[in-house]
Amino acid sequence: MTPDTVAQPAVPAQPPVNADLAVATRGLVKSYGRHKALVGLDMSVPSGKVYGFLGPNGSGKTTALRLLTGLLRPNAGTIALFGTAYTWHDRKRLFRVGSLIETPSFYPYMSGYENLLVLSAAGPPTDKGRISQVLDYVGMGGRAKDAVQTYSLGMKQRLGIAAAMVSNPDLLLLDEPANGLDPGGMVAMRETLRYFTRQLGKTVVISSHLLHEVEQLADVVGIIDSGRLLREGDLQQLLDDAGRVKVRVAVADMTRAAEILRRFAPDRPLYGIDSGEQAGQFTVGVAPARSAEINKALADAGIFAMGLEPGSDLESLFLELTGSGGAVHDRPTSTSLAPLGGPLPPSPGAGQ
Amino acid sequence: MRLVRAELLKMRRRTATYVTFAVALVLMVGLFLIAGAAGAFDISGLGLIEFPASYAFINEFCFGLGGLLAVVYAAVYVGADWNWGVVRNVVARGESRTNYLLAKGVALAIVLAIAVVVMYAVGIATLYVVGWLFNVPVASPLRANGLSDLLTNMLLGYPVLLERAALGFGVAVLLRSQIAGAVVGIVLFLGESIVRLILTGLALGGSVSSFGDNGFVQKGPEWFQYLPISVGDYVINSAPGNSLSIGGGLEQFVLRPVPLPEALIAVFIYLALATLVGVVAINRQEIA
Numbered sequence: 198m199t200p201d202t203v204a205q206p207a208v209p210a211q212p213p214v215n216a217d218l219a220v221a222t223r224g225l226v227k228s229y230g231r232h233k234a235l236v237g238l239d240m241s242v243p244s245g246k247v248y249g250f251l252g253p254n255g256s257g258k259t260t261a262l263r264l265l266t267g268l269l270r271p272n273a274g275t276i277a278l279f280g281t282a283y284t285w286h287d288r289k290r291l292f293r294v295g296s297l298i299e300t301p302s303f304y305p306y307m308s309g310y311e312n313l314l315v316l317s318a319a320g321p322p323t324d325k326g327r328i329s330q331v332l333d334y335v336g337m338g339g340r341a342k343d344a345v346q347t348y349s350l351g352m353k354q355r356l357g358i359a360a361a362m363v364s365n366p367d368l369l370l371l372d373e374p375a376n377g378l379d380p381g382g383m384v385a386m387r388e389t390l391r392y393f394t395r396q397l398g399k400t401v402v403i404s405s406h407l408l409h410e411v412e413q414l415a416d417v418v419g420i421i422d423s424g425r426l427l428r429e430g431d432l433q434q435l436l437d438d439a440g441r442v443k444v445r446v447a448v449a450d451m452t453r454a455a456e457i458l459r460r461f462a463p464d465r466p467l468y469g470i471d472s473g474e475q476a477g478q479f480t481v482g483v484a485p486a487r488s489a490e491i492n493k494a495l496a497d498a499g500i501f502a503m504g505l506e507p508g509s510d511l512e513s514l515f516l517e518l519t520g521s522g523g524a525v526h527d528r529p530t531s532t533s534l535a536p537l538g539g540p541l542p543p544s545p546g547a548g549q
Numbered sequence: 550m551r552l553v554r555a556e557l558l559k560m561r562r563r564t565a566t567y568v569t570f571a572v573a574l575v576l577m578v579g580l581f582l583i584a585g586a587a588g589a590f591d592i593s594g595l596g597l598i599e600f601p602a603s604y605a606f607i608n609e610f611c612f613g614l615g616g617l618l619a620v621v622y623a624a625v626y627v628g629a630d631w632n633w634g635v636v637r638n639v640v641a642r643g644e645s646r647t648n649y650l651l652a653k654g655v656a657l658a659i660v661l662a663i664a665v666v667v668m669y670a671v672g673i674a675t676l677y678v679v680g681w682l683f684n685v686p687v688a689s690p691l692r693a694n695g696l697s698d699l700l701t702n703m704l705l706g707y708p709v710l711l712e713r714a715a716l717g718f719g720v721a722v723l724l725r726s727q728i729a730g731a732v733v734g735i736v737l738f739l740g741e742s743i744v745r746l747i748l749t750g751l752a753l754g755g756s757v758s759s760f761g762d763n764g765f766v767q768k769g770p771e772w773f774q775y776l777p778i779s780v781g782d783y784v785i786n787s788a789p790g791n792s793l794s795i796g797g798g799l800e801q802f803v804l805r806p807v808p809l810p811e812a813l814i815a816v817f818i819y820l821a822l823a824t825l826v827g828v829v830a831i832n833r834q835e836i837a
Contacts, residue, residue: 266641268836292642297642302634307562318555319649322644360638492700 218280219244219368219400220265225274227260227424234260235424237274242402242417244279247394249415249432251402251511253519257424258404259299262370265402266296279367292321294368297374301357305346309356312345313363322362331359336385350377351417356385362393369393369401375410388412422519432511439514440484442491445504448477454500455479461491466517469545477503482517485509552648556656560626570620577610577668578675599681600673600690601698601789605673611665612785613708616778617738619641619661619710620717624730627653627774627827628721632728637836646831654718654824661710665703698789705788705813709781712816713738715823716777722827726836741778748773753803769804770811777819783812 215221220242227235235257242248246519251384252258265276267285276283283290303312310328317323332341335355345353354377361369369390375383391414405411411418412432419429428435446454451471458481459467465482481491485507495502560566584606591684616793621810627650628635639649673690680687690699721730787809807815 263837267643268637270642270835288643288645291641294641295645296641298637300634302563302637304629304633304635306564308560311558311562315558316642317639318551319639319644364642496821501710518706 246416249411249418252421295361296370440509441508552652616713619714620734622715623714624721628727631725719823719826
């Protein structure tokens with residue numbers, strides 16, 4: 198028995214790896230010098246699904262994808278691809294993986310077609326006919342013969358997606374694939390990836406900070422921050438668990454209203470805005486179905502809600518988990534949040 | 550094989566390939582014309598441009614200047630994959646890093662072989678033009694041992710060219726940069742020549758007492774004659790017509806040349822080492 202296998206039971210409660218998982222990482226650690234980019238990542242990507250990998254800038258998303266594609270060596274932990282362990286030297290396992298890591302990289306002086314041609318010479322055997330097919334697929338067929346240096350960022354991004362798909366992989370790892378895409382391109386990418394998973398039964402991991410995009414596309418999400426997975430699971434289930442109700446009352450009633458509203462979600466932060474156009478608005482972290490209950494409680498206390506908006510969104514969940522500074526719509530515009538209690542949201546611009 | 554074909558396509562499409570080659574050709578043709586005007590080709594005193602002696606002039610450009618250009622071009626060619634981030638694509642597709650780098654090396658060797666053949670063809674043709682322009686008879690390049698001398702020149706020069714290209718290649722992979730690879734390659738190339746000059750001077754200082762009845766007694770070969778650029782020069786100088794050619798200068802009077810077999814073995818060792826450095830480096834690298 199090696200020291201590694203002895204050490205494994207000491208890792209706390211790692212989820213099991215099974216063949217239904219296209220990707221599974223357990224206790225994955227990666228450091229760059231003193232900086233720890235990943236501190237025990239346990240990620241489980243079910244086969245045939247779109248997995249939204251979310252996290253603020255510098256949270257470790259790209260590092261995780263680089264580890265999955267053999268570009269980096271982990272300091273500790275394990276990676277399993279398609280149910281079996283994958284190591285640095287097991288390069289042929291990557292024949293089933295297509296990836297777009299960080300920015301699309303191509304030979305600028307060659308055409309899009311030629312770039313895919315030279316790329317497909319490496320790795321898994323690839324049918325030349327598929328090059329034109331994927332170029333048409335991403336809407337680049339018309340510019341396939343032009344040099345890449347004449348492409349816009351969005352076109353390079355499309356070419357990057359085509360490059361990831363050229364060998365007909367079972368797993369696509371896409372790092373910020375919507376970068377630079379115009380709205381038409383984003384819709385096309387969404388449709389392509391949906392087809393890829395739902396019709397062809399393949400798996401997609403899409404790392405992004407565009408929460409709305411991921412919300413529309415992903416079946417499963419994983420939220421990462423500071424190199425650790427904070428939450429992972431079925432998107433709809435997570436959204437149900439992370440519902441919220443926006444309530445608007447008169448500014449004069451805010452202190453009393455805050456006392457009542459806090460009782461509904463004592464463990465979750467209560468956000469209130471006491472000045473500006475949205476003055477009097479609270480965001481309560483409860484299931485949307487409880488909005489009527491909230492309305493009644495306020496009315497019983499003689500406070501009349503001027504607005505009541507139940508809902509749930511990935512952004513709220515993301516911000517709540519990561520404490521990221523993107524909650525502009527939920528952040529008070531003055532310092533008078535403090536009397537309302539609850540955790541103070543981070544200052545504007547934090548983590549951006 | 551598909552990797553080599555892909556690498557050849559990359560080089561075929563790249564402007565740097567043609568620019569580098571054009572620099573060598575333009576300088577060669579231009580200087581041949583100037584030398585022709587000055588009557589400098591009459592090295593045999595026969596009043597003609599005589600082969601195989603004239604191969605030395607072509608060798609100067611093909612393997613002398615060509616060696617420097619090969620260092621730079623190899624560094625730029627291989628280092629660009631790191632600069633443009635395309636090495637990431639290849640590794641992430643599961644391609645063997647060793648195969649990828651060796652394919653690059655093989656493709657580079659093919660392109661350099663083509664360059665040598667074209668340089669020789671243009672060089673010989675230019676000498677004919679020079680002869681015609683300046684009314685100097687040109688002896689046939691194939692007269693006497695012309696053909697075997699021509700082949701010997703090319704066959705001895707080519708491994709040296711490869712060795713020099715491999716230096717730029719290895720450094721660029723190690724430093725993951727085309728610019729850094731090219732700069733370090735040039736510094737190695739020129740730096741070694743300077744170091745060799747200084748060390749030859751020092752060797753000469755210790756040999757003044759070596760004048761005997763039979764004239765100057767040569768020393769060596771010294772250790773610095775086995776440095777990568779120097780030892781390549783000895784291989785090229787061993788070819789017919791090249792005795793006073795590349796890497797000549799002071800040291801040929803002071804120091805014994807490195808014998809051809811030894812020099813050739815050293816060239817192949819440097820070629821293998823530089824390639825090995827590249828292969829080990831790429832296999833150890835984490836690619837950001």
